[in-house]
Structure formats: C-alpha cells, structure tokens
Amino acid sequence: MRYLLLGVLVSVVLTGCTDKQEAVAPDISAGRTIAEANCVGCHGLDGRGAAPGIPHLAAQVSEYLLASLHDYQEGTRTHAALRDLTEAMSDADIRNVVGYYASLPPVKDTTMKETQETALSPFEKGKARAAVCASCHGEGGHSKVPGTPSLAGQQPLYFVAAVRAYLDGSRSISTMEATLRGLSNLDMQNMALYYASQTPIQRDPPAFGDAVAGEPLTARCGGCHGAGGVSHDAATPSLAGQDAQYLVSAIKAYRDRTTRHVDVMLVGSSDKQIEDIAAFYAVQKPKAAQDKPISAQELAKKCDRCHDPAVENPAMAVPKIGGQNKDYLLMALRAYRDGKRESSMMHNMSLPYSDTLIESVASWYASQPAR
Ligand code: HEC
Ligand code: HEC
Ligand code: HEC
Ligand code: HEC
Known part of the structure; x- marks a missing residue:
C-alpha cells in the first residue's frame, strides 16, 4: 500500500513537469509490412499471441508497446528473439509496427472462454x-x-x-x-x-x-x-x-x-x-483456524488504480492486462516478483504474492473481456 501511494505520488509529480513528447504519427501500413516480415509467427497479424506465454498486442497502449520494445533493444528487458529483432529496427520502424498493433481491435481469448467462475479463488x-x-x-x-x-x-x-x-x-x-x-x-x-x-x-x-x-x-x-x-x-x-x-x-x-x-x-x-x-x-473464545485469504477481485481493485483502461494515466505507460493471455500474465507477474523483469513499481506490487494468489489474479484478468 505504501508503494502504491508512492507510485501515485510520483505520477502526480511527473504529470506536473514532463512535456509531452512530440507525437509523430505512425505509418500503419509500413508497420504492417514489418509485422508480416518479423512478428507474424508469434503475434499474428491480428495481434493474438500464437502460443501460451506470448502476449496479445492488439489494442495495447501504444506508449507501453514503444517502451517495451526500447527495453528489449537496450537489454533492460530480456528476450533473445526480440533483442535481435529490435536491434535491427530504427525508431521509425518501432513506431510504425507499434502503431499497427495498437490500432487493431482487441482479440477475444478463446482459451479463457470459461465463465468468471473459473477465475474465482x-x-x-x-x-x-x-x-x-x-x-x-x-x-x-x-x-x-x-x-x-x-x-x-x-x-x-x-x-x-x-x-x-x-x-x-x-x-x-x-x-x-x-x-x-x-x-x-x-x-x-x-x-x-x-x-x-x-x-x-x-x-x-x-x-x-x-x-x-x-x-x-x-x-x-x-x-x-x-x-x-x-x-x-x-x-x-x-x-x-x-x-x-x-x-x-x-x-x-x-x-x-x-x-x-x-x-x-x-x-x-x-x-x-x-x-x-x-x-x-x-463459552470459550473461539478463533479462526486460518487467516482470510484476499480474493482475486479485491486484489484487482488495487491493480485497477493503474491498470483500469478507463483511467487516463499520462505519466506512466501502463499496459492493458484485461483479456491478456493467462500464461503470459503468470510469467510476467512471477518475473516482476522474482526480480527477473525490471519495474520497481510492479516488483513492489507483486512482492507479497504467493503463487496461488498470482494464479488467481492472472485468471481473473485473463477472463476479463479485452478492451
Ligand atoms: C519468436 C517469437 C516472437 C517473435 C518473432 C516476436 N515476438 Fe514479441 N514477444 C514474444 C514473447 C515470448 C514475448 C514475451 C517476452 C517477455 O516475457 O518479455 C514477447 C513480447 C513482446 C512485447 C511486449 C508485450 C508486453 O505485453 O509486454 C512486444 C511489444 C512485442 N513482443 C512486439 C513484437 C514485435 C513488434 C515483433 C516483430 C518485430 C515481435 N514481437 C516478434 C515472442 C515473439
Ligand atoms: C489424543 C488427542 C485427543 C485427546 C486427548 C482428546 N481428543 Fe477429542 N478429538 C481428537 C480428534 C483427533 C478428534 C477428531 C477425530 C474424530 O472425530 O474421529 C476429536 C474429536 C472430538 C470431538 C468432536 C468434535 C466435533 O466437532 O465433532 C469432541 C467433542 C471431543 N473430541 C472432545 C474431547 C474432550 C472433551 C476431550 C477430553 C476429555 C478430548 N476430546 C480429548 C483428539 C483428542
Ligand atoms: C438438514 C440440516 C443440515 C444440512 C443441510 C447440512 N448439515 Fe452438516 N450437520 C447437520 C447436523 C445436525 C450435524 C451434526 C451431526 C452429528 O451429530 O454427527 C452436522 C454435522 C456436520 C459436520 C461435522 C461437524 C463437526 O464438528 O464434526 C460437517 C463437517 C458438516 N455437517 C458439513 C456440512 C456441509 C459441508 C453441508 C453442506 C454441503 C452440510 N453439512 C449441510 C445438519 C446439516
Ligand atoms: C502504481 C501503478 C501500478 C499498479 C498499482 C499495478 N501495476 Fe502492473 N504495471 C504498471 C506499469 C507501469 C507496468 C509496466 C511496467 C513495465 O514496463 O514492465 C505494469 C505492468 C504489468 C504487467 C505486465 C503486462 C505486460 O503486458 O507485460 C502485468 C501482468 C501487471 N502489471 C499486473 C498487475 C497486477 C496483477 C497488479 C495488482 C496486483 C498491478 N499490475 C498493479 C503499473 C502498475
């Protein structure tokens, strides 16, 4: 909770003092050409992750996609294929391919077509x-x-x-x-x-x-x-x-x-x-045998302070996670928690979470409709 407040505070300060980067409009059809050549095998042309563990990119926040491709390029986020691909790409290539994927309608994740009951803890x-x-x-x-x-x-x-x-x-x-x-x-x-x-x-x-x-x-x-x-x-x-x-x-x-x-x-x-x-x-004073576990929905309320796509967050590139591939969410959350993926904010958010809690919050978000 302390970290959450800190995050909000930092974002307020940042909103106050950053100039918006001058937006250059992406060339979406040039972006599509790059996607066809380099990305289609894993992310599809519709932006759907081709296998469990590969994120959907369709309709994702473009500032977030840009930031993550630069992270792969600079090596602060590691993935062998993406490192090689992004090294060969210019800033304009990255802008265009991001523009293409961000412009696509959100994918319906058919692997999570079960009702929300399956997402319950x-x-x-x-x-x-x-x-x-x-x-x-x-x-x-x-x-x-x-x-x-x-x-x-x-x-x-x-x-x-x-x-x-x-x-x-x-x-x-x-x-x-x-x-x-x-x-x-x-x-x-x-x-x-x-x-x-x-x-x-x-x-x-x-x-x-x-x-x-x-x-x-x-x-x-x-x-x-x-x-x-x-x-x-x-x-x-x-x-x-x-x-x-x-x-x-x-x-x-x-x-x-x-x-x-x-x-x-x-x-x-x-x-x-x-x-x-x-x-x-x-008449003896009774006690519960176990602490009440926090539910996925309660947890999601904390996450939605940043991840609710309806909430504008100009200071931070916050990805949409509703409707994302479940295995990918699991992997990403464990990586933040275990310090294998850099984001001090997400690390601090996910630090106290057990594997079962991560499992239930990942199921919850994966079962939400993508927006
Ligand atoms: C060999 C399969 C593969 C190819 C080819 C590939 N990706 Fe990926 N991509 C992945 C995987 C797996 C991840 C998740 C890696 C991780 O955990 O950081 C990923 C993550 C990403 C992310 C971060 C998404 C997020 O939600 O954090 C972006 C953006 C991305 N890829 C864009 C691209 C683009 C653009 C191309 C083509 C230029 C491309 N990828 C080609 C497999 C691939
Ligand atoms: C050696 C350990 C042990 C001792 C000593 C013991 N109990 Fe139990 N008791 C158990 C276990 C284990 C159960 C549950 C197993 C079962 O019901 O077959 C149980 C069940 C009970 C239940 C049923 C509870 C329920 O919710 O249905 C009552 C009542 C009970 N014990 C009362 C007592 C009383 C009164 C004493 C002392 C006079 C006592 N026990 C001593 C181990 C013990
Ligand atoms: C029609 C009433 C009724 C319903 C409905 C009912 N129970 Fe019971 N239950 C009882 C009664 C009466 C006892 C005590 C029985 C005895 O003396 O062994 C009991 C005992 C129990 C016990 C033993 C508790 C102990 O301390 O040893 C458990 C466990 C239990 N019920 C679970 C359930 C569950 C789970 C359900 C729902 C799926 C359920 N019951 C539905 C009446 C009911
Ligand atoms: C203070 C704002 C904030 C809160 C609260 C927050 N996040 Fe995040 N989250 C972010 C930011 C910023 C990123 C992007 C970090 C990066 O670039 O790796 C992110 C990234 C993620 C990712 C990676 C998505 C992807 O496409 O790779 C997942 C999964 C995630 N968060 C889940 C959660 C969950 C679950 C919670 C609640 C337990 C939560 N977040 C709470 C800000 C937040």
Whole structure:
C-alpha cells in the first residue's frame, strides 16, 4: 500500500513537469509490412499471441508497446528473439509496427472462454459451494440451531475428514446426506478453506451445565484440542465456541462408543460431567483456524488504480492486462516478483504474492473481456 501511494505520488509529480513528447504519427501500413516480415509467427497479424506465454498486442497502449520494445533493444528487458529483432529496427520502424498493433481491435481469448467462475479463488469457490449448508449450519457456518455444529473457524483437515466420514457411512446423519452427496474432493477442500477462515462468534452460556465445574475435567483434552479448545492442529477439531448441545451428543457418542471412534478417555464420565465440559467449551473464545485469504477481485481493485483502461494515466505507460493471455500474465507477474523483469513499481506490487494468489489474479484478468 505504501508503494502504491508512492507510485501515485510520483505520477502526480511527473504529470506536473514532463512535456509531452512530440507525437509523430505512425505509418500503419509500413508497420504492417514489418509485422508480416518479423512478428507474424508469434503475434499474428491480428495481434493474438500464437502460443501460451506470448502476449496479445492488439489494442495495447501504444506508449507501453514503444517502451517495451526500447527495453528489449537496450537489454533492460530480456528476450533473445526480440533483442535481435529490435536491434535491427530504427525508431521509425518501432513506431510504425507499434502503431499497427495498437490500432487493431482487441482479440477475444478463446482459451479463457470459461465463465468468471473459473477465475474465482479456492476461497470463493468454497463460499459458493457452502451456500446450501447455511440453512442448518448458519450463514458463514455460525450455527444457531441447537444440536447442529458451527463450522466457522473449524480446522480444515478435520472438516474434510468429517464430511468423508458421513459419506462413507462411518458417521451417520440422514438429513445431511443429500446435501453432501456429489461433493468432489476439490469442493470439500475449497469449503474447508472457506470455513476455516471464518471468524467464529463467541456464544452465550447454554441453559444447562456448569462451565466452572467443567474446566478441570478438560485438563487432559487441551493437549490435543488446544488451550480453551482452540486447536492448532489441522486434523483436530476446535471445540471453543461450539454449540453446547452438539458437544454433549458428540462426547456421549465417544463415551458410549456408538458412532465415533477416537479413543478418548471419556469412559465412565457422567451425563452431568459431559454437560459441564460442553458448557465450558461452548463459552470459550473461539478463533479462526486460518487467516482470510484476499480474493482475486479485491486484489484487482488495487491493480485497477493503474491498470483500469478507463483511467487516463499520462505519466506512466501502463499496459492493458484485461483479456491478456493467462500464461503470459503468470510469467510476467512471477518475473516482476522474482526480480527477473525490471519495474520497481510492479516488483513492489507483486512482492507479497504467493503463487496461488498470482494464479488467481492472472485468471481473473485473463477472463476479463479485452478492451
Ligand atoms: C519468436 C517469437 C516472437 C517473435 C518473432 C516476436 N515476438 Fe514479441 N514477444 C514474444 C514473447 C515470448 C514475448 C514475451 C517476452 C517477455 O516475457 O518479455 C514477447 C513480447 C513482446 C512485447 C511486449 C508485450 C508486453 O505485453 O509486454 C512486444 C511489444 C512485442 N513482443 C512486439 C513484437 C514485435 C513488434 C515483433 C516483430 C518485430 C515481435 N514481437 C516478434 C515472442 C515473439
Ligand atoms: C438438514 C440440516 C443440515 C444440512 C443441510 C447440512 N448439515 Fe452438516 N450437520 C447437520 C447436523 C445436525 C450435524 C451434526 C451431526 C452429528 O451429530 O454427527 C452436522 C454435522 C456436520 C459436520 C461435522 C461437524 C463437526 O464438528 O464434526 C460437517 C463437517 C458438516 N455437517 C458439513 C456440512 C456441509 C459441508 C453441508 C453442506 C454441503 C452440510 N453439512 C449441510 C445438519 C446439516
Ligand atoms: C489424543 C488427542 C485427543 C485427546 C486427548 C482428546 N481428543 Fe477429542 N478429538 C481428537 C480428534 C483427533 C478428534 C477428531 C477425530 C474424530 O472425530 O474421529 C476429536 C474429536 C472430538 C470431538 C468432536 C468434535 C466435533 O466437532 O465433532 C469432541 C467433542 C471431543 N473430541 C472432545 C474431547 C474432550 C472433551 C476431550 C477430553 C476429555 C478430548 N476430546 C480429548 C483428539 C483428542
Ligand atoms: C502504481 C501503478 C501500478 C499498479 C498499482 C499495478 N501495476 Fe502492473 N504495471 C504498471 C506499469 C507501469 C507496468 C509496466 C511496467 C513495465 O514496463 O514492465 C505494469 C505492468 C504489468 C504487467 C505486465 C503486462 C505486460 O503486458 O507485460 C502485468 C501482468 C501487471 N502489471 C499486473 C498487475 C497486477 C496483477 C497488479 C495488482 C496486483 C498491478 N499490475 C498493479 C503499473 C502498475
């Protein structure tokens, strides 16, 4: 964010003091001749990248195309073929071929004809899938129905294991079965991520049980379920803030060895003790198992401060990236992040991004219509 502000500041200063370069109109038909001779094999005559990883040039911002060809010529941006080609070109050749490609209508990228759903992050896909669970488990997994567990903040591996246990019949509940059938492994993992990053809501004390009496009974539970029932192990469920009635039935199921199989030392506990344990865990302060991942759209809002083609940016040659080839976007973003392509601005923008985030923002822009 600091870098972003810096960038905006710099651009304001630059706008104030640069003279616009005297524009020489490009000779578009001379540009086409150069394109036919030298560029067609990779960029086509319609400006479409001929293979994954080759950028579309059609309708690109001409100042940006000019700047990048000069970068290849001077070697500040490296690509063997382009270095050789641009070395042999005069300023007028470069101006003309750029004029040609910039004048073309934007290409429709047929490789990204899927809907925007494919551009959603795993978190957003999980959120969409989880909508059908909300009638019982509550919006965001905050259950308000006694006997139905909250899923908000739950550990992701445990979540997946629990869903599988219902599906393979080792845990049974007929009411939920219809909703769970048909979930793929990927669905489960996406939902696990979504729920894990919901911040659970602290509960009011239940109508039964004595939390104070329950606390000492949980001494041996904390080693696995964490202090106060906030688990730090992805396969062990958090109990803090869980619905008390659900806790009672789950603990009883262990005690009575009816449905669940973990070898917990609950044998011999009385119903009263179990209610006290449940009351204790229900009112503990819960915590999300995972930080909320930033979505591709949220990220794109930051990028659009410079990359929105509707925003005039006379001080900077900012390329259009909507509808660009996805592999090329991936490559370019990784190159900035890893310092392999020079642009201090883009390097600073992409520095904190993981490969999955870069993947989702690249998919997002590739799936946008080119303008
Ligand atoms: C051998 C295939 C090939 C040929 C021939 C070729 N290019 Fe490229 N071009 C590429 C690739 C690959 C990239 C991306 C390289 C990179 O990552 O910097 C690229 C990038 C560019 C870029 C930067 C675009 C951007 O979005 O940053 C411009 C401009 C460009 N080429 C123009 C041309 C012109 C003009 C010609 C003909 C004179 C040409 N290229 C010939 C493969 C080619
Ligand atoms: C008709 C109501 C209902 C619907 C719809 C429903 N559930 Fe459930 N779910 C329950 C109940 C009740 C339980 C407690 C069952 C038990 O005691 O084992 C439960 C338990 C669970 C658990 C175990 C939680 C834990 O802490 O062990 C998971 C995971 C789960 N549901 C996931 C889902 C998902 C994912 C969906 C949507 C695809 C869904 N449920 C839809 C009622 C529902
Ligand atoms: C050795 C580690 C371990 C200890 C000790 C342990 N648990 Fe667990 N517990 C687990 C694991 C792992 C699961 C999930 C596996 C499963 O359900 O089969 C689980 C599941 C549960 C569940 C079900 C949660 C849900 O959302 O469905 C409850 C309730 C529970 N434990 C309560 C307790 C209590 C109370 C104690 C102490 C008396 C205790 N556990 C001690 C490991 C442990
Ligand atoms: C402060 C303005 C600014 C912001 C914010 C910004 N960019 Fe850029 N971006 C630029 C500039 C300037 C360039 C051209 C740099 C160069 O010449 O290599 C660029 C280049 C790119 C390129 C290379 C395109 C091509 O055709 O080679 C991609 C991809 C890109 N940006 C993606 C993003 C993404 C994704 C974000 C948000 C995470 C973002 N940018 C945020 C200014 C910005």
